[in-house]
Amino acid sequence: MSSSEHTVSHVHRDDVASRMGMWLFLFTELLLFGGMFILYSVYRYNNPDAFHLAAKELNTIIGTFNTAILLTSSLTMALSITAIQRNNKSLSIFFQLITVVLALGFMVNKYFEWGAKFHHGIYPGSNELLSKPAGEVLFFGLYYVMTGLHGIHVLIGIGLILFMTYYTVKDIITKDNYMKLESAGLYWHLVDIIWIFLFPLFYLIT
Amino acid sequence: MSDNSHIQHKAHGYGVYVLVWFALLALTGITVAVAGINFGGLTVATALVIASVKTYLVLTIFMHLRSETVVFKVFIAVAMFFLIISFVLLFTDYSFIVRN
Incomplete structure (x- = not known):
């Protein structure tokens, strides 16, 4: 990395290394969710019909809507980085806050979605669920664990982005030093990618 | 600057x-x-x-x-490769077990 040698001496930082560190962390996330996707694929391979039946219980419209929300939040996250690169602080903050609002919207939808399932007695360990065939119990087990873990990631992402907004307001994130925002963005896009796979695998089984 | x-x-x-x-x-x-x-x-x-x-x-x-530089692309390709390998190996193994 010859470029780092040109770095002004008083700035002790290495942006390439920051991004690489973030990517290494994202690989561990990939393996965390990857393991669950392996579990999913084996159980689906064993119980194709039960997975098909159970997936019908899920609301495709809410799922599609949430996919659009998350994709849009990824867009606003990317736009906030372009804005700070162009030294447009207030626009960057605006896009970051829109991202947070969209993420909260995603969680509100998830709340109603899970709430409706709970209302119908479908939650882990419920009598209603346990009376169903084993394959459907597995489907809902995976559904709750995987979308739940994804939901936790969304909540962490919201917190992370709010910290970035604070840093941007305080001029810690600036045109010349926006790697924190960039890393938060990488995390947010990964959460988006995981949902890109969760959505068809849970909501669109035909 | x-x-x-x-x-x-x-x-x-x-x-x-x-x-x-x-x-x-x-x-x-x-x-x-x-x-x-x-x-x-x-x-x-x-x-x-x-x-x-x-x-x-x-x-x-x-x-x-x-x-990004090519280092990043190689890193990601390697990470994806191993994830895909774990799926492929599991299914070759698993379909063998199921068949027998």
């Missing part, structure tokens, strides 16, 4: 991101529309191919991989 030397990103314009966003929404629409059609064994494959295309768009544009 010489400080910019360690920011190696070629900044994307707003327009590129909006275009990619349109593409992602369109692909989502296609997945949902196609899900109603029964391709038999290819149904899951179709969904996964579309999801992979969407992932590629997010990785290259939103996550700026297009403007």
Whole structure:
């Protein structure tokens, strides 16, 4: 990395290394969710019909809507980085806050979605669920664990982005030093990618 | 301003991101529309191919991989390779167990 040698001496930082560190962390996330996707694929391979039946219980419209929300939040996250690169602080903050609002919207939808399932007695360990065939119990087990873990990631992402907004307001994130925002963005896009796979695998089984 | 030397990103314009966003929404629409059609064994494959295309768009544009050095691309290729290997090995092994 010859470029780092040109770095002004008083700035002790290495942006390439920051991004690489973030990517290494994202690989561990990939393996965390990857393991669950392996579990999913084996159980689906064993119980194709039960997975098909159970997936019908899920609301495709809410799922599609949430996919659009998350994709849009990824867009606003990317736009906030372009804005700070162009030294447009207030626009960057605006896009970051829109991202947070969209993420909260995603969680509100998830709340109603899970709430409706709970209302119908479908939650882990419920009598209603346990009376169903084993394959459907597995489907809902995976559904709750995987979308739940994804939901936790969304909540962490919201917190992370709010910290970035604070840093941007305080001029810690600036045109010349926006790697924190960039890393938060990488995390947010990964959460988006995981949902890109969760959505068809849970909501669109035909 | 010489400080910019360690920011190696070629900044994307707003327009590129909006275009990619349109593409992602369109692909989502296609997945949902196609899900109603029964391709038999290819149904899951179709969904996964579309999801992979969407992932590629997010990785290259939103996550700026297009403007990263080759080291990043190799890293990610290796990580993906091992994830795919674990799926492939598991299924070769598993289908063997199921058949016997």
